[in-house]
Amino acid sequence: MIAAEQPHLLLPQGEPQAGGRRSGRPQYLEVRNLRVVFDGFTAVDGVNLDVTQGDLRFLIGPNGAGKTTIIDAMTGLVPATGSVNHTGIEILGRKVHQIAKLGVGRTFQTASVFENLSVLQNLDIAAGARRRPLELLRRGRGTDPAVDEALEIIGLERLASKQAGTLAHGQKQWLEIGMLLVQNSELLLLDEPIAGMSQDERAQTGELLRRIGANRITLVIEHDMDFVREYATSVTVLAAGKVLSEGSVAQVQADPRVQEVYLGTTPAKGH
Amino acid sequence: MELLIGQMFAGLSLGSVLLLAALGLSLTFGQMGVINMAHGEFIMAGAYTAFVVQQTLGSAGASLLVSLPAAFLVGGTMGLILEELLLKRMYHRPLDTLLVTFGVSLILQQVARDIFGAPSVDVRVPAWLQGNVELLGAPIPLTRLFILALALTCLAALALLLKATPLGRRIRAVVVNRDLAESSGISSRRTDQLTFFVGSGLAGIAGVAVTLIGSTSPYLGPNYIVDAFLVVVAGGIGQIKGAAIAAFALGVLQSVFEFSTTASIGKVLILAAIVIFLQVRPQGIFTLKTRSLA
Amino acid sequence: AVLAGCGSQIADPAAAGQPSGGTDSCVDTSGDSIKIGFLNSLSGTMAISETTVFDSLTLAAEEINADGGVLGKQLEVISEDGASEPTKFAERAGKLIQQDCTAAVFGGWTSSSRKAMLPVFESNNALLFYPVQYEGLESSENIFYTGATTNQQIIPALDYLAEQGTKTIFLVGSDYVFPRTANKIINAYAEAHGMEIVGEEYTPLGSTEFSTIVNKVRDSGADAVFNTLNGDSNVAFFRQYTSVGLTPDTMPVVSVSIAEEEVPGIGLENIEGQLTAWDYYQTLDTPANTAFVSAFKDKYGADRVTSDPMEAAYTSLYLWKEMVEKAGSFDVDKVQDAADGVSFEAPEGTVTVNGENNHITKTPRIGKITSDGLIETVWEAPEAVEPDPYLENYDWASGLS
Amino acid sequence: MSTDTVRSTTGGFAARLSSVRQSRAGVLAGFAAAAVLLLVAAPALLPVFSLGLFGKFLCFAIVAVGIGLAWGRGGMLTLGQGVFFGLGAYIMAMHMKLADAALFGGSGVPDFMALYGTGTVPGWWEPFRSPVVTVLAVVLVPGLVALVLGLAIFKRRVKGAYFAILSQALAAAFAVLLIGQQATTGGSNGLSGFRSFFGFDLADPANKRMLYLLTAVVLLLVVAAARQLMHSRFGELLVAVRDQEERVRFLGYDPATVKTVVYVLAAVMAGVAGALFVPLVGIISPADVGVTPSIAFLIGVAIGGRSTVLGPVLGALGVAIAQTSLASSFPSFWVYFQGLLFVLVIGFLPGGLASLPAVLGRLRRKRNDDGGAARESGPPTSAPPVPPAVPPAPAVSAVASPLATVPAAKELRP
Amino acid sequence: MLEIKDLKAGYGRTEVLHGVSVTVPDDAVASVLGHNGAGKSTLLRAVVGIIKPTAGSILFNGEDIAGLRPHQRVARGLAYVPQGQQSFGPLTTLENLRLVADGRKRGKALVDEALDMFPALKPLLARRAGLLSGGQRQQLAIARALITEPTLLILDEPTEGIQPNVVAEIEQTIMNLASRSGMRVLLVEQHIGFALRAADTYYVLAAGRVSSSGRGGASAAETVRTAMLI
Ligand SMILES: Nc1ncnc2c1ncn2[C@@H]1O[C@H](COP(=O)(O)OP(=O)(O)OP(=O)(O)O)[C@@H](O)[C@H]1O
Ligand SMILES: Nc1ncnc2c1ncn2[C@@H]1O[C@H](COP(=O)(O)OP(=O)(O)OP(=O)(O)O)[C@@H](O)[C@H]1O
Ligand SMILES: NC(N)=O
Ligand SMILES: [Mg+2]
Numbered sequence A: 001m002i003a004a005e006q007p008h009l010l011l012p013q014g015e016p017q018a019g020g021r022r023s024g025r026p027q028y029l030e031v032r033n034l035r036v037v038f039d040g041f042t043a044v045d046g047v048n049l050d051v052t053q054g055d056l057r058f059l060i061g062p063n064g065a066g067k068t069t070i071i072d073a074m075t076g077l078v079p080a081t082g083s084v085n086h087t088g089i090e091i092l093g094r095k096v097h098q099i100a101k102l103g104v105g106r107t108f109q110t111a112s113v114f115e116n117l118s119v120l121q122n123l124d125i126a127a128g129a130r131r132r133p134l135e136l137l138r139r140g141r142g143t144d145p146a147v148d149e150a151l152e153i154i155g156l157e158r159l160a161s162k163q164a165g166t167l168a169h170g171q172k173q174w175l176e177i178g179m180l181l182v183q184n185s186e187l188l189l190l191d192e193p194i195a196g197m198s199q200d201e202r203a204q205t206g207e208l209l210r211r212i213g214a215n216r217i218t219l220v221i222e223h224d225m226d227f228v229r230e231y232a233t234s235v236t237v238l239a240a241g242k243v244l245s246e247g248s249v250a251q252v253q254a255d256p257r258v259q260e261v262y263l264g265t266t267p268a269k270g271h
Numbered sequence B: 001m002e003l004l005i006g007q008m009f010a011g012l013s014l015g016s017v018l019l020l021a022a023l024g025l026s027l028t029f030g031q032m033g034v035i036n037m038a039h040g041e042f043i044m045a046g047a048y049t050a051f052v053v054q055q056t057l058g059s060a061g062a063s064l065l066v067s068l069p070a071a072f073l074v075g076g077t078m079g080l081i082l083e084e085l086l087l088k089r090m091y092h093r094p095l096d097t098l099l100v101t102f103g104v105s106l107i108l109q110q111v112a113r114d115i116f117g118a119p120s121v122d123v124r125v126p127a128w129l130q131g132n133v134e135l136l137g138a139p140i141p142l143t144r145l146f147i148l149a150l151a152l153t154c155l156a157a158l159a160l161l162l163k164a165t166p167l168g169r170r171i172r173a174v175v176v177n178r179d180l181a182e183s184s185g186i187s188s189r190r191t192d193q194l195t196f197f198v199g200s201g202l203a204g205i206a207g208v209a210v211t212l213i214g215s216t217s218p219y220l221g222p223n224y225i226v227d228a229f230l231v232v233v234a235g236g237i238g239q240i241k242g243a244a245i246a247a248f249a250l251g252v253l254q255s256v257f258e259f260s261t262t263a264s265i266g267k268v269l270i271l272a273a274i275v276i277f278l279q280v281r282p283q284g285i286f287t288l289k290t291r292s293l294a
Numbered sequence C: 001a002v003l004a005g006c007g008s009q010i011a012d013p014a015a016a017g018q019p020s021g022g023t024d025s026c027v028d029t030s031g032d033s034i035k036i037g038f039l040n041s042l043s044g045t046m047a048i049s050e051t052t053v054f055d056s057l058t059l060a061a062e063e064i065n066a067d068g069g070v071l072g073k074q075l076e077v078i079s080e081d082g083a084s085e086p087t088k089f090a091e092r093a094g095k096l097i098q099q100d101c102t103a104a105v106f107g108g109w110t111s112s113s114r115k116a117m118l119p120v121f122e123s124n125n126a127l128l129f130y131p132v133q134y135e136g137l138e139s140s141e142n143i144f145y146t147g148a149t150t151n152q153q154i155i156p157a158l159d160y161l162a163e164q165g166t167k168t169i170f171l172v173g174s175d176y177v178f179p180r181t182a183n184k185i186i187n188a189y190a191e192a193h194g195m196e197i198v199g200e201e202y203t204p205l206g207s208t209e210f211s212t213i214v215n216k217v218r219d220s221g222a223d224a225v226f227n228t229l230n231g232d233s234n235v236a237f238f239r240q241y242t243s244v245g246l247t248p249d250t251m252p253v254v255s256v257s258i259a260e261e262e263v264p265g266i267g268l269e270n271i272e273g274q275l276t277a278w279d280y281y282q283t284l285d286t287p288a289n290t291a292f293v294s295a296f297k298d299k300y301g302a303d304r305v306t307s308d309p310m311e312a313a314y315t316s317l318y319l320w321k322e323m324v325e326k327a328g329s330f331d332v333d334k335v336q337d338a339a340d341g342v343s344f345e346a347p348e349g350t351v352t353v354n355g356e357n358n359h360i361t362k363t364p365r366i367g368k369i370t371s372d373g374l375i376e377t378v379w380e381a382p383e384a385v386e387p388d389p390y391l392e393n394y395d396w397a398s399g400l401s
Numbered sequence D: 001m002s003t004d005t006v007r008s009t010t011g012g013f014a015a016r017l018s019s020v021r022q023s024r025a026g027v028l029a030g031f032a033a034a035a036v037l038l039l040v041a042a043p044a045l046l047p048v049f050s051l052g053l054f055g056k057f058l059c060f061a062i063v064a065v066g067i068g069l070a071w072g073r074g075g076m077l078t079l080g081q082g083v084f085f086g087l088g089a090y091i092m093a094m095h096m097k098l099a100d101a102a103l104f105g106g107s108g109v110p111d112f113m114a115l116y117g118t119g120t121v122p123g124w125w126e127p128f129r130s131p132v133v134t135v136l137a138v139v140l141v142p143g144l145v146a147l148v149l150g151l152a153i154f155k156r157r158v159k160g161a162y163f164a165i166l167s168q169a170l171a172a173a174f175a176v177l178l179i180g181q182q183a184t185t186g187g188s189n190g191l192s193g194f195r196s197f198f199g200f201d202l203a204d205p206a207n208k209r210m211l212y213l214l215t216a217v218v219l220l221l222v223v224a225a226a227r228q229l230m231h232s233r234f235g236e237l238l239v240a241v242r243d244q245e246e247r248v249r250f251l252g253y254d255p256a257t258v259k260t261v262v263y264v265l266a267a268v269m270a271g272v273a274g275a276l277f278v279p280l281v282g283i284i285s286p287a288d289v290g291v292t293p294s295i296a297f298l299i300g301v302a303i304g305g306r307s308t309v310l311g312p313v314l315g316a317l318g319v320a321i322a323q324t325s326l327a328s329s330f331p332s333f334w335v336y337f338q339g340l341l342f343v344l345v346i347g348f349l350p351g352g353l354a355s356l357p358a359v360l361g362r363l364r365r366k367r368n369d370d371g372g373a374a375r376e377s378g379p380p381t382s383a384p385p386v387p388p389a390v391p392p393a394p395a396v397s398a399v400a401s402p403l404a405t406v407p408a409a410k411e412l413r414p
Numbered sequence E: 001m002l003e004i005k006d007l008k009a010g011y012g013r014t015e016v017l018h019g020v021s022v023t024v025p026d027d028a029v030a031s032v033l034g035h036n037g038a039g040k041s042t043l044l045r046a047v048v049g050i051i052k053p054t055a056g057s058i059l060f061n062g063e064d065i066a067g068l069r070p071h072q073r074v075a076r077g078l079a080y081v082p083q084g085q086q087s088f089g090p091l092t093t094l095e096n097l098r099l100v101a102d103g104r105k106r107g108k109a110l111v112d113e114a115l116d117m118f119p120a121l122k123p124l125l126a127r128r129a130g131l132l133s134g135g136q137r138q139q140l141a142i143a144r145a146l147i148t149e150p151t152l153l154i155l156d157e158p159t160e161g162i163q164p165n166v167v168a169e170i171e172q173t174i175m176n177l178a179s180r181s182g183m184r185v186l187l188v189e190q191h192i193g194f195a196l197r198a199a200d201t202y203y204v205l206a207a208g209r210v211s212s213s214g215r216g217g218a219s220a221a222e223t224v225r226t227a228m229l230i
């Protein structure tokens, strides 16, 4: 669909790999002693996390372990203590929109798009946060090439002018990923991005993550272990607000504590 | 001293009137999200109910007691009709309900004028509420005491209804998610109707109360509506106890401001106080936290 | 085109703003009828009061027509709604003058409606008859004031209180021009007459919360209260006044804006025995009044009452008739010239137009609210009082204007 | 605009995104026609009195354009535009009072101050002696007040019904404040009795015509600006903020800024309208700025179609004309009529008259499949509140496109 | 038990289901599979009554329920767990459960039984549902549905967002209920494994039509995969 002469803006070459790709000076995410307390209940309890550019890090753990809360804290939605360092910049304590401007993008566990705008307009707005004020006042004439490309990548070209509110659950999730792409986020925080997708759609999404993750810092929350096995380059297991285990997929799967609290003693094979 | 006590009581008493006017709103606005500008006219309907009952029964004492349930029914029924004819199709556009019900309030004022005439009518205060008791030398009007007691009773009844009864749970559930409530086996229509009936019925009761201290005229509603909404907003939407605290706080504050400045400046100061307060607590005294965008 | 549209700049301030040749009257006097305008609030908060004025104006017009009209021409009434908004009054006045070409306009109630209309009548050189007691300090060539000015209502009321031995007064009023100006005058009067004003409080129009004010009043221990509250606030005020145990005996209230039609709404038990100050009451025993009251009740029902503004409005139409017939013309300038000295046997007694200030002579009366809900005269001026809108004849008032 | 995008499946995204362009010529033609009507035909045909009246209606239309932006597009139900209208109007009125006093009075003190006040001009009036300061203040004061209020309110995420009620209370307080300061604001009388406008004699019909033309030009400019804004990326952003304010933050925008910008714009429009209103009508009083007039501003907007460009203008004019012609002949009927308008239009035609063709079309289609009863409780929560707007018939689309709607806001429940 | 015939339904002008027929026999569990946007959720919404079908019939125990409102269908034995972990946010976990238990004879006992089935909810009873994690909310939603003692349980992707060992438990719970209490299940599920293990009958939905159907069981997996690839 993309014309050959069009450069790929959003998709880098190469694949993510464990520990990240360390060519040049890589970007990184460094979380130190992150703590979130709600009315006396500690949801995130001193979490440390290191993710490097090019790594596809999965965050797994029991329901209520605090995974979403970590993302909430990193994007400024809930107050937290500790430190979250994105390639040298402390992002904790800033406002939501400032954090987004620093290149941190996220999706939501319940897909959330602008229901009254078309798919195309959703992407156009996502692409526009960095536009100068005057540019905002002009009509959205010629679309961003990045928007065109994102539309193609997420496979919604045919629905470009459809109202986003009428998309199916999974389509909205793709749209959200597309919005992250055009937003040019360097740090992607994805909360269960494949929930509600069919097997082959999961595979497509996985491939997509692999492609876009190669030059980004990517943190994915997911419960589908088949998917984790297939696409994770490294995994962090969270339980009761603390990091329980960290390593490659094989390593954490073999960890008896992970089996006990999360996988089940007899890991369900491909449920 | 005498004056101080008088003023303290004036504040409480003003608060109790505000609370009565706002209680129903904290149901229909706070729980259901309907911004019912005709609530003031439901109060007016309650006041005229007291008038009609008094004309029919003659005795002011008995008629006051009959008026309370009667006005509850009248206000409630008007609310039901409004809900059925208009609001039921508007639950997903709360701001629009404000304008629609503003239209309804215009119509109801004119209807009242056409039925009862423009001048205010006389609802007599029963003999047992005339006069006052002395508290350390300050006269405490019996009518005001009655209204205070009435407001507290309604408050307790409503709080109990919401917190401790199945209907209360339903009311709170339906407003969050009608489809989910329906498919959980709850008749959202029935619940909406009941909620609106009770909320509007409370306006009727407030109407009876205000006949004891003010005028009963077609233009009674607008006197209360803005203040009543402010109470609900300052209290935190959907928060009965917030509304109660806000009502009494505003009542006392207003009587302090009014005492130390003038009634007009007092009104402006009250508003300034609310705006400043919302800077500190944008969602009112009590808020329900919810997570992220869920 | 836009530049060409520019009109005159003001070079000579003295000449500007005066009706120029361009605003020639368009009043049509050729037929056997003549148009007049009634401009009252038929909707909005003031409709309560102003519809009663409209009713009595209508009665007067019918009577005049039945009696052969004015200069032989039948009155053709064009009625407009001021909707209780000053802006609306200004706009509708413009319509009645410029579009309907009426020979005179009758109506207005609040001071703000009058102030809004004044420039319209002046710049079009048209006539307004304004029938309500007001705060004075005004006189316009183009307005005839048939309600009381302050020296025909407020000052007599103060004189009466002084005569009763009142030393301290508490002032309560609605927050608008009439009460505030009236109270300024009262303050000056008090100072000159050794009375003390122990409190002065205003509430927004329509306010129904009087706990604080009533507490202050009671605490002040004043000899009397001077009440310039308007409309429904009176109901709330008197209910709350009695509920803290204040009575006409302990602390009488003199009201200047409560007329016969307001008494039932306040509730007799709350106001019986309190005082009012007006120039007319329904209970007046004059032949003209007997005729007026019975004509009014015949037309509108036996349960209706008549009041001072209604009487002043009724009178205003007759006064205009007298002026026109004296001038022999509907022309505004000629009517103005003829106005001085025109008199009419009004229900309140004989009234005479003062051509100096376009007000009329009136007889101040203090009334007491009786057990049948009407107002009986307890004191009246020995003779009609000349209007003195600027209080020029009162030394103590010299600082006021 | 999303409406006509639906059909063009070819032609690249650019064309789709700015599909409104296709009707550009039509829009220009329409604009020109409106200009001729307002600037040439009306002054030629209407007598001076009616022209002045019409000028006043145009002032309401200017306010309406701002409300259309703030409410229709931005979802901010502002029940307090009377405040900004009043600020503009009072500033202009103060200047005219001072100018008149200097020209005619000699003393330089406005007449009412001598009557009710101290007989001296208070300090805060003084700046408005200057025509330049006045003109600037008419724009800046409402804008600044809106800026401060907007930041205070929106930064703290006060929105939806909270905002509506707060703005209404502001209007009430503003009126009470004006009434209370009789010595310096004229109290309930307001300010009136003006004779000159920047040195032009107000009694001269030629000057009245000029004032009217000025108002008409301002309206045309305001409409053009609003249209540009709505069709810009900012316009889309505004809709996004309206529908899902929280989500917008995560894209790196601060919704409070977006909302404040529009709120300020609407306030400036109201202020300018107020300033034009005063010389046209000859009076400004608290009764023109309180709760009731503020809500009255909304009715035309709702009737015309709140989220369109022209809807608010036509609605405001239509209501004003209807009121003038009906209210005086049938005062109590008018109250019913006005109430019913609110009820019927907002209850049953939330898109206003602009959406009438689409709604009728939908009704026609619906007639065949009218059965069952299951959907009484409204659309599923995930659905947009108003069914997606229907593309107008091709023949109409060029003409109707300025009225094309973005479906009404999905207002977040408080 | 449930017989859906030639059902057409959609949103506004867009038709999503173009004549779908699906049957849940009296003694069986039926699974519906299909891609994103195929119309699975739409089908369930029509069965529950949240949207109104434009054509076709829905027979439940022989009665056409197409004209009934959702709560009336629930009263006849339907229960529904929608997609997306929905719950009543401002109500506490316990209130969420009591809400559906209200007015039932065994209300109190039913709440206890549900809590035994989802022990993870026990420490959360006083927390408002809006504050729960996604997986916690989903368990709450299923518990709520079970309290109505349905004869037909309708589940829209019930294991979405739930940790693996709990998924296994839920799967077990549902299958136990189906076999022991005679409750029937209509299941929309993306995990082909679970969907087929549980199902006696399966349907594949593609673009609003049934593209294939047959007997469930692990052996059907290959057929279904191929059917879904087209
Ligand atoms: N605002 C809040 N107040 C109180 N408790 C909260 C709040 N937000 C989250 N929690 C609690 O914090 C814990 C962590 O929640 P979180 O959503 O981060 O879990 P999660 O790991 O994302 O789970 P899941 O996999 O089910 O989505 C949960 O027990 C939840 O109930
Ligand atoms: N509320 C709605 N308004 C309009 N169209 C909708 C709405 N909900 C869904 N649709 C459309 O209906 C089609 C089917 O949606 P549905 O939700 O039934 O799919 P699904 O099979 O459940 O997909 P998923 O696996 O993603 O949940 C989709 O194309 C979607 O765009
Ligand atoms: N003139 C008066 N009473 O306002
Ligand atoms: Mg989560």
Ligand SMILES: [Mg+2]
Residues within 6 Å of the ligand: A168, A169, E040, E041, E042, E083, E156
């Ligand atoms: Mg689905």
